[in-house]
Amino acid sequence: MSWFEKLVPSKISTIQREKTIPEGVWVKCDSCSAQLYRNELERNLRVCPKCDHHMYISARKRLESFLDQGPQHEIGSNISATDPLKFRDDKKYTDRISSSIKSSGEKEALITFSGAIKGIKVVASAFEFSFMAGSMGSAVGERFVRGVEYAIDKKIPYICFSSSGGARMQESLFSLFQMTKTSNALARLAKAKMPYISIMTYPTTGGVSASLAMLGDINIAEPRAMIGFAGPRVIEQTVRQTLPEGFQSAEFLLEKGAIDLIVNRNQMRDKVSSILSILLKNKLT
C-alpha cells in the first residue's frame, strides 16, 4: 500500500484499484453492488443510476463535462513539483511524483481551465485525487493562484472542485504555506468582487479543507462526500469513541451550517451556472 492509500478510508482505495480492472463492459457499484453498464455509468458522470453513489471521476473528465465545449485553455500546466527537502521515506519523493504522473496521466494534482459554463466565462480547477491523494504542494498552490489571478485579470468567476487528503507531507512547511498562498489569492478575488464557488467532493480534508475549500462565497458539496479537518481515524484516537454514522458527510456539514447546498454531479452545471447568472446580474452583457 502506498502512503496515501493508508491516509484515506478503504472506500477510496477500492476506487483506485477499480481503475486497474481490465476494460470490461460491466462495473460494480462500490456502494450498492449493482452491476452497471460501463458506458451508461460514464454517461451518467460515474454516478450510480441505482443508488446515486458518486464514484471517483478524474479531474479532466470532470472539467470536460462541466465546461462548455467551446474554446478552453489550460492554465499553469507547465508548473510542476520539485523536491526542496530531498524528502525520502521508503521511496524518494521524486519517484513518487514520477509514478503518480504515470498512473494518473496528470503532471500535478490540480488542473485548471479557462472556459465557460452555459456561456458564462469562468476559470475552473479540479483536484486529481489519483495524484498523491490530491495533496497540495508548491506546484498545486501555484497552479491554483495562477487560475485565480487569471479570473481577477479577466473579471470572471473562479470555481474549484476539491478532492484532497490535505497538504503534501513531502514538502513539509512549503506545503503548509500553500494554505496561506491560496487563501491570499482568494482574498484578492473577493476584493475584485468576483464570485468564488467551492465544490467539495469525496474526500476534502486537512490543509485543503482548512484553506481554499472552505472559503467559497458559495460552498457546495456532492452528496455523501466526506469533508472535514481531521481524518476520522485521528478523531477516534483523540476522543476514544466511535464516530456516529454520517459524521463529516456532506449532509452532516449542511446540517451544521458549513455548506450552502448539496448538488448532484449531474446537476452541477445547471446549478452553478444559474447561481452565477444571478450573482453576476450587472456584469452580464
Add this chain to the structure above:
Amino acid sequence: MSLNFLDFEQPIAELEAKIEELKYLKDDSGVNISQEISRLKKECDTLTKKIFSRLSPWQITQLARHPLRPYCLDYLDRIFDDFEELHGDRMYRDDPALIGGIGRLDGIEVMILGHQKGRDTKDRVYRNYGMPKPEGYRKALRIMKLAEKFNLPIITLIDTPGAYPGIGAEERGQSEAIARNLFEMSQLEVPIISLIIGEGGSGGALAIGVADKLLMLKYSIYSVISPEGCASILWKDATQAPRAAEALCISSDKLYQLGLVDGVLEEPLGGAHRAGEDFFKGIQRELKRNLSELQNTTVKNLLSNRHKKIENFGSYIEN
C-alpha cells in the same frame, strides 16, 4: 532544582548530580572540594555545549515540547506590561487554549495572541494541551480585527501541537475557522509578527501565523505534520518519529536556510527553560526591533510586501 532532564541530557544530569553531592560535603571536609566543584562545573559546561552543538531534529522536538519550557503566559509576564486578557468569540464560548489581549511591549501598545499549554495535569486539561477549537480561532480573528480598528500591531506567540481534532471542533467548523483566519490575516492593515516559542503544529499554528515577520526560537519546531503523525502514515509506526523529524526539516536553522522563516532567536545553552532575565530582555529587544522596522513603512507598502512574501512561498519549476 530539577530541570526534568531529557534522555539525551543524561550525561549532563549525572555531572550536575555529582556537583550537588559535593556541595553537601563541603561543610564537613577539606579544601580541595571547591576546586573539584569548579572543575566539574567546567566539565559540565563543555559537555552541555558539546551535546547542544549537534542536536538531532528529534532532540530539538523534545526541547520544543519540554514541560518546563516558557509558555505564552510566561512571556506575557516577563516582556509585556499592562496586559489585559480579552475573552470569547462572541458566538459560542471562550477557548483557554488560545489567549489574547491588549498590552504594551516596552512602551509600545500592541495586541498579543498566543497558544497556551498547561503546566500541571489539571491546567493541561483546562488548556486542552494548547490545541484550540474553532471558537479559539474565531476569538483570535475578533481580536485581530480589533487591533486593525485601533491600529495596534499584532504579536502572536505560537506553541501548539495542532488544532484540536475532536467531534465538537468538526461540528463547529474547524476547517472554516482556520481558513478564515488565513484569508483575513493576509489582508490585515496592521503589522503582524509571529514568534514560534515551542511547537508550530501545522494548520493550528498557521491560523495565527500569517505574518510580516516570522521568527522562531532556536529550539522551536514548525511542521506540516507532527513527526509521530508523519511516521505513522509513512512507516505505519509512530516510533519512527525521529526519522520523520529529520525528513520533515522542522528545526529553526533548517527552515531559516530554506528561506521559510525570517529570523532565529537565540536560546541559552540547554534551552529556554534554563533562561534567566537576559533571555527575555533579548526577546523583547528583538520583537521591538522587528516592530519598528514594520512601523516605518506605509500600510500600502506593508501589504504589498506581505503579499509578495506570500506569493513567493513554494518551490516549483516552470517549463
